[in-house]
Amino acid sequence: MGEDVLVHVIDDDEAMRDSLEFLIASDGLTARSYASAASFLASEQIGNGCVVTDVRMPEMSGIELIRAMSERGICLPVIVVTGHGDVAVAVEAMKAGALDFLEKPFEDRALLAAVRAALTSARAKEEIDSEKAIVQERLALLSARERQVLDGVVAGRANKVIAVDLGISPRTVEVYRANVMSKMQAAGISELVRMMLRAGGP
Numbered sequence: 001m002g003e004d005v006l007v008h009v010i011d012d013d014e015a016m017r018d019s020l021e022f023l024i025a026s027d028g029l030t031a032r033s034y035a036s037a038a039s040f041l042a043s044e045q046i047g048n049g050c051v052v053t054d055v056r057m058p059e060m061s062g063i064e065l066i067r068a069m070s071e072r073g074i075c076l077p078v079i080v081v082t083g084h085g086d087v088a089v090a091v092e093a094m095k096a097g098a099l100d101f102l103e104k105p106f107e108d109r110a111l112l113a114a115v116r117a118a119l120t121s122a123r124a125k126e127e128i129d130s131e132k133a134i135v136q137e138r139l140a141l142l143s144a145r146e147r148q149v150l151d152g153v154v155a156g157r158a159n160k161v162i163a164v165d166l167g168i169s170p171r172t173v174e175v176y177r178a179n180v181m182s183k184m185q186a187a188g189i190s191e192l193v194r195m196m197l198r199a200g201g202p
Contacts, residue, residue, distance in 0.1 A: 006049040009033040037065035050118035051078045066096040077118040135199035141183045149176040
């Protein structure tokens with residue numbers, strides 16, 4: 001997973017913190033624990049990883065923590081731990097942006113599976129974000145007309161149709177299309193379409 005990946009454990013119950021930290025370490029991961037949501041938010045080196053937080057804590061609840069993380073641009077997946085039968089709280093946490101929730105008492109393997117899934121989702125998101133950024137950089141190189149041609153190509157329209165839509169000749173569309181392929185560094189139309197889908201659409 002990499003040395004900089006941390007599982008941040010937030011719980012006001014010291015025994016629970018110690019137990020979770022030991023469990024996570026036993027699975028070959030590095031855990032860092034905090035007695036409150038505020039102390040986690042005050043941490044200067046949050047890095048990559050995920051968060052496991054109790055939902056009911058004094059001062060700042062797990063749900064309030066998720067909202068505070070969102071406001072501060074801390075994009076780590078969050079697993080909330082709820083009391084048995086606390087379905088309404090779990091639903092609220094998921095709506096606030098939690099990736100998953102676990103009901104107490106939970107099995108060790110259930111927690112570890114949730115943590116592994118969260119770390120995988122975080123890594124996938126980093127890769128997607130990086131890809132999106134590259135595509136956006138290439139899109140920024142296109143002229144307004146090239147972008148219009150690109151949109152037409154991605155929508156599956158033929159050169160003749162794009163030419164009519166834009167009031168230009170099919171030959172001019174071909175020139176713009178070649179420029180688009182070059183600037184986007186796409187080997188073919190399928191790759192161009194895939195790029196645009198990964199970037200969130202045309």
